[in-house]
Amino acid sequence: MIEDRELELLINDIFDYHGYDFGGYSRASFKRRVDRLYQMDGFGSFGEFLSRVRADEAYFKRMIEEITVNVTEMFRDPSFYTVLRQEIIPVLATKPFIRIWHAGCSTGEEVYSMAILLHEANLLHKSLLYATDINPLVLSSAKSGVFPLRMMKQYSENYLASGGKQDFSKYYIANYGMAKFDSHFTEKMVFSQHNLVSDSSFNEFDLILCRNVLIYFDKELQDRALTLFDESLSPLGYMALGTKETMKFSTVQRKYEQLRREKIWKKIQ
Structure with missing residues (x-):
């Protein structure tokens, strides 16, 4: 599980390296989705994960796809x-x-x-x-x-x-x-x-x-x-x-x- 201070570092680096601003997102929801991705992709350390997000454009794209996807359906409600x-x-x-x-x-x-x-x-x-x-x-x-x-x-x-x-x-x-x-x-x-x-x-x-x-x-x-x-x-x-x-x-x-x-x-x- 990613710690709160690590989550803040991730949010700052995403903005600095890629220009995406997640600073205003609900921390609980954002953390839940990042934790899921972190575990799903089997990272051994937060440093390894952060380095990948910073330097690997293809992986960053995957991260965006995973944490922003919303559940929807036709004629919902x-x-x-x-x-x-x-x-x-x-x-x-x-x-x-x-x-x-x-x-x-x-x-x-x-x-x-x-x-x-x-x-x-x-x-x-x-x-x-x-x-x-x-x-x-x-x-x-x-x-x-x-x-x-x-x-x-x-x-x-x-x-x-x-x-x-x-x-x-x-x-x-x-x-x-x-x-x-x-x-x-x-x-x-x-x-x-x-x-x-x-x-x-x-x-x-x-x-x-x-x-x-x-x-x-x-x-x-x-x-x-x-x-x-x-x-x-x-x-x-x-x-x-x-x-x-x-x-x-x-x-x-x-x-x-x-x-x-x-x-x-x-x-x-």
Whole structure:
């Protein structure tokens, strides 16, 4: 197990050698993931591990992939997508063009879920979905639109529970144990590496989704990310967070009102 002082040294060296700032991440979560990697790769000492992280670019890339990966699924929390389908998307439909940002998109399941909602509302043609993550490997996976076929049963159940009416299998082609989603979805997506810690706003959006990412940040970094989202959100736009996340006690809270029980906020000033 890595000691606390060693963890701080690792965080400092990652920033000094590679420019990635994990200083604001929850120490407990970050330590748990680093410990797992340290043990999985069988290092004999912390010095050996640190030297590898400093000097071996390929290994550092592996470390980033391991400690930043998030668990996700299509139409996760169906009640959330029900609210999107029934209340948010009809408002977005009034706009001449729709821009949506999925921040911390991981392997992209939620981006494709949104594309399906927009397609069924006949809005995909005038929409653009920006999907960003710090992890280049998961972005590559998301861009491919290919997911394990064994997951489609669960995703189909989520889709139906969210109010979907179609045969979910019409949206993908099954082959060799994988499901590849229709390319007309990916044509409306832009995938890009983006660090919520250090990168700035890059567009103005009507809806921003960052679900189950902020739980890994400390209070200061959460506030920084929420400020970034606020700067990126159009007036009367919507911001969606994960089930255990909130805008309460943030510096931008006064500018928003929460919708019902779901973690969706509307920008009112």
